Amino acid sequence: MTDFAFNLRDGWRKLAAPVDPVLLALLALLLGYAALVLVSASAERLGSQFVNLAVALVVMRIAAQVPPQRLMHLALPLYTAGVLLLVAVALFGDISKGARRWLNLGFMRIQPSEIMKIAVPLMLAWYFQKHEAMLRARDWLAAALILLVPIGLIARQPDLGTAILVFAAGFFVIFLAGLSWKVLAILFLGGLASLPLGWGLLHDYQRQRILTLIDPEADPLGKGFHIIQSTIAVGSGGILGKGWGNGTQTHLEFIPERHTDFIFAVLAEEFGLLGASFLLVLYALIIGRGLMIAGNAPTLFSRLLAGSVTLIFFTYAFVNMGMVSGILPVVGVPLPFVSYGGTALVTLFAGAGILMSIHKHRMLVQK
């Protein structure tokens, strides 16, 4: 009896060994909150979201197990495979809703751009680690190339949301690696100057989304509908919200995609400014924990990787909430750990697992 209990406890300890309890506790809080909101937005999806979550937790546990050293070896093959798959998508991908994002492997369909959210920062962190001793201009250019090749492939699918996330992930690696402020300033100004050029490269529907952001009322029943309705949902929530399950915008189906990309509108409508602020605090704590892990990481590789993974969480959260509250254009970015859907959840938990692994191995290499 005690044997069994001991075995159970021992088994749990082994299972939980690589897991960071602080990060896990914060994520658990966030997931509980998310479940509450999902029940209101689309209760019938709760079950399948639990299945998604189970898969994601397994992925996290595996990622947490893998030491950063091994991850480094994975960087080049994963990145190369990712780029090749993106090329394959461009050549043979399935078209759905006007975009070519999926690759049909016969037994399953995969979205290679999703891999790049991890593969690009991994690759960059590896590259900087390899050239740690001395970073010359051509190394920065190489880093830029590593970043821009997959971004280009993703952006032309087109999938602006993923492109932004991958870019942010890679950019944060380069930033954390210490690209000089001067160059950053030049890049920033250059970017501003080339905005008109970028406008020319955008697809019509992407331009439309930006125009819609600027003046959603110009087309209230068409393109502007999403933004107007989600903004109304957020604003009508007030300070305390309309109460769980009482959101009229939510339950009368005015909020589009209310269980996926626009789930924040449901939260803000029913839980008000208080609920939205609570969410911000949770995200801030999770990001803070991630940055702390990055700060304590032993190698450049793990520092950069941990920092950039953490900042992916931030990018997801900021872009999504900005879009739902009407300060950013509508791009397909889910609310991290909250929106319904398996793909993003798996990627995010893989990131969390990596963070945990880096945290666990913070002492090992220094010895």
Next chain:
Amino acid sequence: MKPAEFKNPEQEIERFQGRLAATGGLVLAAFFLLFARFFWLQVVQHEHYRTRAEDNRIALVPVVPNRGLVVDRNGAVLARNYSAYTLEITPGRVHDLEAVIDELAGVIDIQPRDRKRFRRLLDESKNFESLPIRTRLTDEEVARFVARRYRFPGVEIKARLFRQYPQRALASHALGYIGRVNDRDLATIEKHGAEDNYRGTEHFGKTGLEQKYEFELHGQTGFEQVEVDAGGRAVRVLERTAPLPGNNLVLTLDAKLQQVVERAFGARRGALVAIEPSTGGILALVSMPGYDPNLFVDGISPQDWEALNTSEDKPMVNRALNGAYPPGSTFKPFMALAALETGKRTPQQSIADPGFFTFGGHTFRDDKKGGHGVVDMYKSIVHSCDTYYYVLANDMGIDAISNFMRQLGFGSRTGIDIEGESEGVLPSQEWKRKRFRKPEQQKWYAGETISIGIGQGYNAYTPIQLAQATAAIANDGVMFRPHLVRYVENIRTGERRAIEPEPVRILPLKPANLDVIKRALVGVNKEGTGARAFAGAEYLAAGKTGTAQVFSLKGGKYEAHKVQERLRDHALFIAFAPAEEPTIALAVLVENGGFGAQSAAPIARQVLDYWLLGKLPQDAAPEFEAEDEGD
């Protein structure tokens, strides 16, 4: 090559920490920006967005009132409403209309005619209106669709009130019909400033009483404050202002009399108007053939529309109001009255009729070869002597004739409460000047006056004008505006607003002159051209036969059986009864019926028998009574 520059790990970590701090700052700044945005939306602008959310959620939905009923003078229902389920598609919410209809056809029986009608409605409508693809669903069909509703976004079952004309084609030209609101109707609604009251109304009176009394029948639209979802579907009712039903119309028309007439016509074409002389109330308004107004209610199918419009019998034409026919010999009593009133003749003045009248080298023949011998006014009417009237017309001149006839209402609209009545043609010098362009055509020739005397020539009057003029004689010169509606009834208050008999004018006719004409008209049915039709009548009926030429035979002998059916003469008859105190006056016309005495007079006899004695023709089964028991 520069020597590799080794970096100080401490410094390296310090810089990384610095960068981490910078990103941490960025994160906080970004989250603060979001917080500020939420604060702006949820606190500062909260009231605005709360209102907009309410506006989203709450919609004012018009509740269309029940349309008023139309009942005859005895309460028999001629137009009512029934509620039925319809299957409706909102085209704006459906991607591939054809595919959806194909798929629907797998669930609910959809005939090609339903599709055609739907396409017709689609052409006439706006994209966001929901249009019926099928009407009158059975309960089983409703259940079958509801179970599969999720497969059909933009398709809905709706319970709607439909107009129904339970007597089908009976009195169709009087009732008219309603159809879906079109642009012209919208303009009419706008002109009446009734846009608000017509929000949600889908049907509008198109012809007949349904058109004339549209704004009485419609009622007051109610409103429901409902909570709606993004798809516009009502989720629940928050508040309701009940609609006020439209007013009922109680007609002067007698449906059973109307049916007697329509049965008497059978397959023949023509018209009959029966008027109560003392009020102008119309007792029967018949135009044959009629049509089934029910066909129009939920959008007529193209085949039915085509059939009605291309039929040689022209069922859509209201012959009673829009057919202009020469009155033939039914014009003679009016000519005789004109002669007496203008002093051109006395009753006793006689002519010797040789059977023809020659004027300007042209011979005008009488029906009877060899003539009627010595003919005074009484005989001229009773035996319908043409020569008497050739001479009379020539003596009076066209303008004296038309001035008198105008008083009796010939050539002008009677003002009946149905839109679109025709004027007919009352020939006069002035009329001809206006009617024709070439100077030689504009001139009135004295020879043209002669055939006017026997109701031929340019004469062309609608049956209702003829009936009105007959009623005027029956009522001793007091003329009423013919009307179909007796009361407008408010069913909530029970208040009945009578349509008061409205004397159009009182003709200063001398009683002695009227007496001469009336006696002659009674004589027609006792010993003259109407005697056969009125043999054995238990009442005293005044009447006059008439035959109107359709085709000029250029002096040849008219042999009815040899002439193509459509070129045969029209048969006419006017009558009123009882002669002493008339309760009914009528004009009947049978298109291509040949002689009036043969085909028109017997119809008049049936009408008077029914009206005065309640006698139904032997061959007519009283099926009508059974039908209207339920109402």
